[in-house]
Amino acid sequence: TAQYAVIGHPVAHSKSPIIHAAFAAQTGQRIRYDKLEAPLEGFIDFVAQFFAMGGEGCNVTVPFKEQAFAFANQLTERARQAGAVNTLWLDDDGVVGDNTDGVGLCRDLTRHINLAGKRILLLGAGGAARGAIGALLAEQPAQLTIANRSADKAITLAANFGGVSEGCGLPDLTGRSFDLVINATSASLAQAQLALPSGLFAPGALAYDMMYGQGDTPFMQQARADGAAQAVDGLGMLVEQAAEAFRLWRGVQPDTAPVLAELRASLA
Numbered sequence: 001t002a003q004y005a006v007i008g009h010p011v012a013h014s015k016s017p018i019i020h021a022a023f024a025a026q027t028g029q030r031i032r033y034d035k036l037e038a039p040l041e042g043f044i045d046f047v048a049q050f051f052a053m054g055g056e057g058c059n060v061t062v063p064f065k066e067q068a069f070a071f072a073n074q075l076t077e078r079a080r081q082a083g084a085v086n087t088l089w090l091d092d093d094g095v096v097g098d099n100t101d102g103v104g105l106c107r108d109l110t111r112h113i114n115l116a117g118k119r120i121l122l123l124g125a126g127g128a129a130r131g132a133i134g135a136l137l138a139e140q141p142a143q144l145t146i147a148n149r150s151a152d153k154a155i156t157l158a159a160n161f162g163g164v165s166e167g168c169g170l171p172d173l174t175g176r177s178f179d180l181v182i183n184a185t186s187a188s189l190a191q192a193q194l195a196l197p198s199g200l201f202a203p204g205a206l207a208y209d210m211m212y213g214q215g216d217t218p219f220m221q222q223a224r225a226d227g228a229a230q231a232v233d234g235l236g237m238l239v240e241q242a243a244e245a246f247r248l249w250r251g252v253q254p255d256t257a258p259v260l261a262e263l264r265a266s267l268a
């Protein structure tokens, strides 16, 4: 039986073992997938030990994605762009690091919206935002505006990615509207609302929160109150990033829809 795990701190709440167990059952793969809590100051030793003990691959979550990036012997192009790694596996030349968050986000988004030609607003300029930008730009939006509480971080990020991206501060959004607004800040974790100008949502616009929880997140509530036609949480992104990791590890593409439906029902 091939061994996989998610490594984080904290990790007790992780739904990854349930998701990967469902993918394995669906595709007839024999795997074991655990959740492992690494010590805050000891990720590198911990993950090295995991592979030394026969682990074939792992997911890495908060707060270790940047350290996983440093640990990998080889990086995929999208991991390099993101500056963070959420998926590791062993190959003949060592440990490969990839980032499946961006593609996971876009696959979930395309359940609700066709991104080509759209005006996209990405809120936040931390790790979660950085992981999303390359994949969003690949979908050929008309424009990708990255807005952050600290404007300089958004401006630097946009300059690094180039293309149709631009960076600004939150007050600079006054008077502008978008077809899709994505929350990649950590404000929801603190149950805080974002200091956003009103009128951000064009007719029919979608609000997407990378966070999820029981019921609507604070950002989803805020977006609905400001006129978003639809508000969606990040549970689908979680399932899609996992499916991409599973495909890389096992060479088979799982069907995500039934797994997402099951997970959604278990949250209700």
Ligand code: ATR
Pocket: 123, 124, 125, 126, 127, 128, 129, 148, 149, 150, 153, 184, 185, 186, 187, 192, 193, 194, 195
């Ligand atoms: P992550 O890896 O989850 O992205 P991070 O790198 O710490 O975490 O980034 C957190 C992001 O959320 C940042 O963009 C942060 O804005 P600043 O760069 O200005 O700090 C944003 N953020 C967190 N709390 C926020 C709040 N209450 N209002 C607005 N933005 C917030």
